[in-house]
Amino acid sequence: MISFNWTSFVIQILAFGILYLLLSKYAFGPLFGIMEKRRQLVKEQIDSAEKNRVESERFLEEQKQSLQQARKEAYDIIEQAKSTGSKQADEIVAAARNESSRLKEDAVRDIESEKNKAIASLKAEVGGLSVQIASKILEKQVDEQAQSQLVDEYLKDVGNKS
Amino acid sequence: MKGVKSTNMEHLAPIVVLGGQKFDLAAIFMIVLTSIIVFILARLSIRNLSVDNPGKLQNFMEWVVEFVSNIIGMATDFKRGKVYLSLGLTLIMYIFIGNMLGLPFSIITEAHGHATFLGMDLFMNGHEEAHFAWWKSPTADAAMTMALALTVIVLSHIQGVRHNRKHYLKHYFQPWAFFLPINLIETIAKPLTLGLRLFGNIYAGEVMIGVILGMGWVGIPALLVWQGFSIFVGAIQAFVFTMLTMVYIGQASIHEEEH
Numbered sequence: 001m002i003s004f005n006w007t008s009f010v011i012q013i014l015a016f017g018i019l020y021l022l023l024s025k026y027a028f029g030p031l032f033g034i035m036e037k038r039r040q041l042v043k044e045q046i047d048s049a050e051k052n053r054v055e056s057e058r059f060l061e062e063q064k065q066s067l068q069q070a071r072k073e074a075y076d077i078i079e080q081a082k083s084t085g086s087k088q089a090d091e092i093v094a095a096a097r098n099e100s101s102r103l104k105e106d107a108v109r110d111i112e113s114e115k116n117k118a119i120a121s122l123k124a125e126v127g128g129l130s131v132q133i134a135s136k137i138l139e140k141q142v143d144e145q146a147q148s149q150l151v152d153e154y155l156k157d158v159g160n161k162s
Numbered sequence: 163m164k165g166v167k168s169t170n171m172e173h174l175a176p177i178v179v180l181g182g183q184k185f186d187l188a189a190i191f192m193i194v195l196t197s198i199i200v201f202i203l204a205r206l207s208i209r210n211l212s213v214d215n216p217g218k219l220q221n222f223m224e225w226v227v228e229f230v231s232n233i234i235g236m237a238t239d240f241k242r243g244k245v246y247l248s249l250g251l252t253l254i255m256y257i258f259i260g261n262m263l264g265l266p267f268s269i270i271t272e273a274h275g276h277a278t279f280l281g282m283d284l285f286m287n288g289h290e291e292a293h294f295a296w297w298k299s300p301t302a303d304a305a306m307t308m309a310l311a312l313t314v315i316v317l318s319h320i321q322g323v324r325h326n327r328k329h330y331l332k333h334y335f336q337p338w339a340f341f342l343p344i345n346l347i348e349t350i351a352k353p354l355t356l357g358l359r360l361f362g363n364i365y366a367g368e369v370m371i372g373v374i375l376g377m378g379w380v381g382i383p384a385l386l387v388w389q390g391f392s393i394f395v396g397a398i399q400a401f402v403f404t405m406l407t408m409v410y411i412g413q414a415s416i417h418e419e420e421h
Contacts, residue, residue, distance in 0.1 A: 004305050005305045006305070031204075035224055
């Protein structure tokens with residue numbers, strides 16, 4: 001039976017209105033609040049996860065950089081050691097070279113002076129010997145005094161010439 | 163056969179006359195019952211509200227809220243339609259539960275010659291013998307579905323005038339001024355179609371159940387199938403009603419930029 005009952009109509013409108021008000025106030029209000037909070041919670045968690053990810057990436061990058069730097073420093077140190085070593089070797093070689101040349105010069109100088117000494121002593125020896133030889137030859141012909149005079153003159157002459 | 167006879171016998175609504183007005187006791191009873199069930203369900207679902215550890219009912223209710231939010235988002239702009247979320251939720255829950263209530267059983271009392279309820283005479287419509295149906299979907303009554311439809315349509319017009327006056331008034335003369343009669347017919351047709359669609363679907367479902375019951379034991383498989391289908395229809399109609407409500411409100415009160 002299809003009928004249209006005005007009282008049902010009015011009561012339905014009233015009941016629906018009341019139900020709507022009650023639900024909005026006592027059920028949906030708190031529910032929406034909690035849903036909003038949950039949305040924010042999820043959003044916060046996603047945000048923090050994203051932040052952590054970015055941070056960890058940054059740390060990784062930093063680690064990489066510091067590793068790179070450490071590697072570079074080690075290389076530098078090795079290079080420096082190498083160059084220092086070769087420099088020192090050069091210095092040592094140069095010092096040795098100087099020393100040897102100095103020693104050689106000293107030796108040459110010593111030889112020179114020895115030679116001069118030898119020449120001087122030889123000169124005196126030769127003088128004495130020649131005097132002796134000459135005196136032996138002239139013993140009989142010239143007297144001692146004239147002979148000595150003659151030798152002196154002669155030696156003077158020799159000394160001037162030498 | 164008794165079953166055939168009982169389909170012929172009218173199932174009367176238990177009506178009492180009070181102060182010159184007819185009150186349909188079954189309708190009032192079902193309205194109140196449905197409202198109470200909806201309210202208790204909603205209250206139960208928010209009993210242990212929790213931000214980080216929601217219970218099953220809270221999850222279900224949040225799913226319903228998301229569902230209605232999506233309906234609003236489909237019908238209009240969700241940001242501006244957000245204020246109608248509570249309305250949509252109340253509508254869909256009330257209509258869905260109302261649709262479901264009529265399905266599982268019915269309460270019918272027989273009366274011979276004279277019947278009373280709490281000392282009030284039931285209106286027998288001149289019959290000697292009558293069956294009173296005490297249990298039915300509140301949405302299987304045209305008065306109730308029209309009440310819901312008119313409520314939301316009037317609301318849409320009020321919101322249209324309040325928030326969107328220029329476009330609301332202009333749309334009666336769209337696309338040209340002489341379209342006014344057609345637009346007026348459309349305006350009148352909206353609540354009629356909205357209310358009668360729901361009523362027709364649910365009422366037809368209940369009539370069909372009555373017919374199948376008249377078949378006796380043979381009808382049990384058909385009854386099961388039909389009840390399953392009625393659950394589907396009830397859900398769809400609740401969805402359609404809510405959806406159309408949001409569309410009408412959106413059309414009237416929320417001005418879209420491309421218009």
